[in-house]
Amino acid sequence: MGSDTGMPLGSANMADVAREAGVSIATVSRALRGVPGVSQATRDRIVRIAHELSYVISPEASALSKGSTGRVAIVMPHLDAWFYSAMLASMAPVLRAADLDMLVYQVEGQEQRAAFLRGLPARRKADAVIITALPMAQAEVERLDLMGVHVVVAGGSIRDHPHVQVDDLEAGRLAVSHLVDLGHRRIGMIRTSDTDGTTWSSDLLRVRAWRETLAGAGLDACEELLVTESYGVGAGGRAMGRLLALPDPPTAVFAYSDELAFAAMAHARSSGLRVPEDVSVVGMDGHPLGEQVGVTTVDQDVAGQGRLAAEMAVRLLAGEQVRDLDVPVRLVQRGSSGPATA
Amino acid sequence: MGSDTGMPLGSANMADVAREAGVSIATVSRALRGVPGVSQATRDRIVRIAHELSYVISPEASALSKGSTGRVAIVMPHLDAWFYSAMLASMAPVLRAADLDMLVYQVEGQEQRAAFLRGLPARRKADAVIITALPMAQAEVERLDLMGVHVVVAGGSIRDHPHVQVDDLEAGRLAVSHLVDLGHRRIGMIRTSDTDGTTWSSDLLRVRAWRETLAGAGLDACEELLVTESYGVGAGGRAMGRLLALPDPPTAVFAYSDELAFAAMAHARSSGLRVPEDVSVVGMDGHPLGEQVGVTTVDQDVAGQGRLAAEMAVRLLAGEQVRDLDVPVRLVQRGSSGPATA
DNA sequence: CTGAAAGCGCTTACAG
DNA sequence: CTGAAAGCGCTTACAG
Numbered sequence: 001m002g003s004d005t006g007m008p009l010g011s012a013n014m015a016d017v018a019r020e021a022g023v024s025i026a027t028v029s030r031a032l033r034g035v036p037g038v039s040q041a042t043r044d045r046i047v048r049i050a051h052e053l054s055y056v057i058s059p060e061a062s063a064l065s066k067g068s069t070g071r072v073a074i075v076m077p078h079l080d081a082w083f084y085s086a087m088l089a090s091m092a093p094v095l096r097a098a099d100l101d102m103l104v105y106q107v108e109g110q111e112q113r114a115a116f117l118r119g120l121p122a123r124r125k126a127d128a129v130i131i132t133a134l135p136m137a138q139a140e141v142e143r144l145d146l147m148g149v150h151v152v153v154a155g156g157s158i159r160d161h162p163h164v165q166v167d168d169l170e171a172g173r174l175a176v177s178h179l180v181d182l183g184h185r186r187i188g189m190i191r192t193s194d195t196d197g198t199t200w201s202s203d204l205l206r207v208r209a210w211r212e213t214l215a216g217a218g219l220d221a222c223e224e225l226l227v228t229e230s231y232g233v234g235a236g237g238r239a240m241g242r243l244l245a246l247p248d249p250p251t252a253v254f255a256y257s258d259e260l261a262f263a264a265m266a267h268a269r270s271s272g273l274r275v276p277e278d279v280s281v282v283g284m285d286g287h288p289l290g291e292q293v294g295v296t297t298v299d300q301d302v303a304g305q306g307r308l309a310a311e312m313a314v315r316l317l318a319g320e321q322v323r324d325l326d327v328p329v330r331l332v333q334r335g336s337s338g339p340a341t342a
Numbered sequence: 343m344g345s346d347t348g349m350p351l352g353s354a355n356m357a358d359v360a361r362e363a364g365v366s367i368a369t370v371s372r373a374l375r376g377v378p379g380v381s382q383a384t385r386d387r388i389v390r391i392a393h394e395l396s397y398v399i400s401p402e403a404s405a406l407s408k409g410s411t412g413r414v415a416i417v418m419p420h421l422d423a424w425f426y427s428a429m430l431a432s433m434a435p436v437l438r439a440a441d442l443d444m445l446v447y448q449v450e451g452q453e454q455r456a457a458f459l460r461g462l463p464a465r466r467k468a469d470a471v472i473i474t475a476l477p478m479a480q481a482e483v484e485r486l487d488l489m490g491v492h493v494v495v496a497g498g499s500i501r502d503h504p505h506v507q508v509d510d511l512e513a514g515r516l517a518v519s520h521l522v523d524l525g526h527r528r529i530g531m532i533r534t535s536d537t538d539g540t541t542w543s544s545d546l547l548r549v550r551a552w553r554e555t556l557a558g559a560g561l562d563a564c565e566e567l568l569v570t571e572s573y574g575v576g577a578g579g580r581a582m583g584r585l586l587a588l589p590d591p592p593t594a595v596f597a598y599s600d601e602l603a604f605a606a607m608a609h610a611r612s613s614g615l616r617v618p619e620d621v622s623v624v625g626m627d628g629h630p631l632g633e634q635v636g637v638t639t640v641d642q643d644v645a646g647q648g649r650l651a652a653e654m655a656v657r658l659l660a661g662e663q664v665r666d667l668d669v670p671v672r673l674v675q676r677g678s679s680g681p682a683t684a
Numbered sequence: 685c686t687g688a689a690a691g692c693g694c695t696t697a698c699a700g
Numbered sequence: 701c702t703g704a705a706a707g708c709g710c711t712t713a714c715a716g
Contacts, residue, residue, distance in 0.1 A: 011490070013709055024687045029711060039685060056466050060406040061709030064692045069402065071445075079434060085427035092421060092448035101467060103413075104446045106434035124398050125443060148353070233630040259631070266634035288575040289601070289631070292608035355693060366703045371695060381701060403693030406708045 012053040021049045032057065072313050073103040073126035073149075075116070077134050078231070082259055082287050083302055087132050087154060090306030098314040100127075113140060128313040130154055131161075135200040150316040154309035155302075156201045157324075162316070164309040164325045166300045168202045171329045172209020172254070175282045175298050178331055179252040180217045183340035184280065187214060188225040188250035190239040190260050192232075203256070206284070210254060225250055236263025244271060244279075251340050252280040258287035261295050265336060276338030286332070294335035301327050354395040362391045374399065414655050415445045415468035415491075417458070419476050420573070424601055424629050425644055429474050429496060432648030440656040442469075449476065459485040470655040472496055473503075477542035492658040496651035497644075498543045499666075504658070506651040506667045508642045510544045513671045514551020514596070517624045517640050520673055521594040522559045525682035526622065529556060530567040530592035532581040532602050534574075545598070548626070552596060567592055578605025586613060586621075593682050594622040600629035603637050607678060618680030628674070636677035643669050 018025040023042065031038045031046040038046075049055075063069045072095055076084045088104065095102050103126050107116045117140055128150035141158055153163035179187050189210045191203060207226065214221040227242045229235040236259065243250055244267075255261040261283025265275050273279050283290060286299030305327050312322045359374075360367040365384065373380045373388040380388075391397075405411045414437055418426045430446065437444050445468050449458045459482055470492035483500055495505035521529050531552045533545060549568065556563040569584050571577040578601065585592055586609075597603035603625025607617050615621050625632060628641030647669050654664045 015709080025710075026688080026712080027686060030686090033711090037685060042685080058406070058466050058709050060402045060411065060466070061692090062711075064400070064402040064406055064694085064709080065711040067692070067711095078431065080424070080427045080431035082422070082424075082427075085422045085424075085430075088427075088446070089420065089422035089448060092446070096448075102446050104430070104434070104444050106431060106438075124400050124402070233633075237634060262631055263634045266631075266636070270636075289604055289608075291575075292579060292605045293635075294608070294612075357693080367694080368696080368703060368705095369701085372702090375695090379701065384701080400693050403708090404695075406693080406710085407695040409695095409708070 012050075012055045013058065014055075017046065017050050017053060017055050020053065021046045068127050068317075069125060070099065071101045071103050071126040072310075072317075073105060073129040074132060075105045075107050075129060075134055076132045077106070077108050079104070079106050081257070083155070083257060083285055084132060086302040087306040087309075090303040091130065091310035094307055094310035094314065098317075100314065100317070107134065110137070127317050128152060130309050130313055131158065132309075133200070133202060135203070150313065152309050152313045152316065154305055158201075162312055162322050162324055164305050164312060164327065165202075166305070166327050166329045168205035169209045171284060171298045171300060172206040173213050174329065174331045175254045175284060176210050176213035178296070178333070178337065179254065179280060179282060180213065180219070182252070182280065182337060184250075184252035185219055185340065186225065186248060186250040186252070187219065188227065188243045188253045189255075190236065190243070190253060190264060191226075191228050191256040192235050192260065193228045193230050206254075206256060234263075236260040237267040240264035240267040241271075244268065244273070250279070252337070253282070255281060255283045258283035258285040258290045258295060258297050261297070261336070262287075262289065262293060265293075265295065275336050277341060280337040280340075282337050290332075290334070296334045296337040297332050298329050299332050300329050354392075354397045355400065356397075359388065359392050359395060359397050362395065363388045410469050410659075411467060412441065413443045413445050413468040414652075414659075415447060415471040416474060417447045417449050417471060417476055418474045419448070419450050421446070421448045423599070425497070425599060425627055426474060428644040429648035429651075432645040433472065433652035436649055436652035436656065440659075442656065442659070452479070455482060469659050470494060472651050472655055473500065474651070475542070475544060477545070492655065494651050494655045494658065496647055500543075504654055504664050504666055506647050506654060506669065507544075508647070508669050508671045510547035511551045513626060513640045513642060514548040515555050516671065516673045517596045517626060518552050518555035520638070520675070520679065521596065521622060521624060522555065522561070524594070524622065524679060526592075526594035527561055527682065528567065528590060528592040528594070529561065530569065530585045530595045531598075532578065532585070532595060532606060533568075533570050533598040534577050534602065535570045535572050548596075548598060576605075578602040579609040582606035582609040583613075586610065586615070592621070594679070595624070597623060597625045600625035600627040600632045600637060600639050603639070603678070604629075604631065604635060607635075607637065617678050619683060622679040622682075624679050632674075632676070638676045638679040639674050640671050641674050642671050 014025045014028050018028045027038060028046055031043040032050060078084050092102060107113050126149060130152045133155035151161045153161050156165055157163040211221045224246055227239045229239045253264055255264050261281050265281050268275055268279050275281055282296045284298040285302060286297060290297050308325050315322050356367045356370050360370045369380060370388055373385040374392060420426050434444060449455050468491060472494045475497035493503045495503050498507055499505040518529060553563045566588055569581045571581045595606055597606055603623050607623050610617055610621050617623055624638045626640040628639060632639050650667050657664050
């Protein structure tokens, strides 16, 4: 690494490389990007000198002149729930392979969402934005159109933006039918209320599936069996507590996520109940811990959804057409659900 | 929102705003950034017009001329393990408050790490980089110095870069001493081997604590009791399986993380063992599920570490001095550990 | 195959 | 308080 120019390592710009190589910066630019129009010898020399100078292209300057940022923004309401981190983890390698950087925004609650959309911050910071399972009110959704970047929706759908999702209605039916088939007559549902007052397709659809499946089986989907707790660590436990405290508690519960299911099960057990003998629990997602802990779930291939959403963004940036993708769900029966005994 | 200029919403640049307002772009720049030197009337008018035109500043152009990017890069080996996602989640609001964007890099394994450091990609893409619990070989560490940006280390330490960490030696001692105090004589340890061949302070220190604590108690820290599985979903289960298959299996196990502990417990139970009667398990982290599932752990306040690391990055960017921060750990006793019965 | 020059959209001394 | 102009570091027609 002989920096014989005496300049601090890594502070070189394209002009320095050009000077050192005895060519114009236009030639350096072409050589380094690998575009045709440079002789192999010149290219080799430039590459070598750039390396010697520890030259790194300025993404800002590059972006400014070509008009694209080389970045994709990922927007999620939470970063620490498993669903979101699994999404993120599966998007990362796809974007990396396409040489795109990943800008991550945690946009939690209506206020932050409003601020995010008001500032339209992603518009000039990324070439595309992947909205992941973000609750949104109708008026907010409109703002999305103004962002002037490609929008991909993962884990849900928003108007006519291209999306990757599962059929949440089917997912909910799978879970609830499974419990109905096991002979349960009182079946509760647990969800969290980040979605307060806002439209979020997955949530609405799973609740609808719960209602419709119960109705279809001639069972009562009364409001007390649908408990909503605000998002947070204790949500699942509190929700289960409320259900179990009912005069006529459910013998089975469908939780919106596996993490809620884990907490619900733990709460039930610490209340002296056996799972599934006293109460059955079904979650949703396909959380890896679920296999170990033995939770019946509706697997929605989160990693697959993330990968596909990222690929969709990559395609859009390449100017290709994309079409909406539906990822199949499947019921995975494990120890947390069993026959109704009452 | 009357765009009376007829140009597509959001495509305006500073010159458009200037023209519309009848001022120079210099004045627009000052007005919009809130720097002094613009009359209130002019400022108000400019702000209004910018809003009407849905004007959003070009971060690229801004960054190029002022020489900073307004971004912080977060580098982690995994994004889907709880520890990392909790770190990320706690960094996000701090960076947001400082008006910094978060660029996330999942750098997994030696090959990707080498590529990351070879390209020094973060150097010009962010003003600071927060390295989170990333295993690194010595030679790789050297390259860090070349990045030409502020480096903060979270959840460990790397040479003399400012860091936020816990005392992993103490953490390990707390866990193992707890088991020794309960009367256990055969105490195993489970870890994962992302760290293969590389230096990662936390890992080395916790293993050392395990060895030293056992030695200090006159117990045998034989190699068969230290099991290393490559990182992944099944790691904890496989590791526990290996320990339990030993001719003389341990009666207690210290797992590097709570997630490993969950899996280890599940495996033990599915093997027909009771926890803690037949085997005690202690994890580390302070995973929220641990409270629900009843896992004894060494809480290392992950969210606190993430917050402090992000604050440290913000301070460095503000030109302030920072000093290394040590976050305290504490043993949280729960149901997964109990007296030795053998 | 190579270079001179315009342009991307800002910020920031420097003048007034 | 305001503006003209240089400069940030690239990319990309356009010529040769």
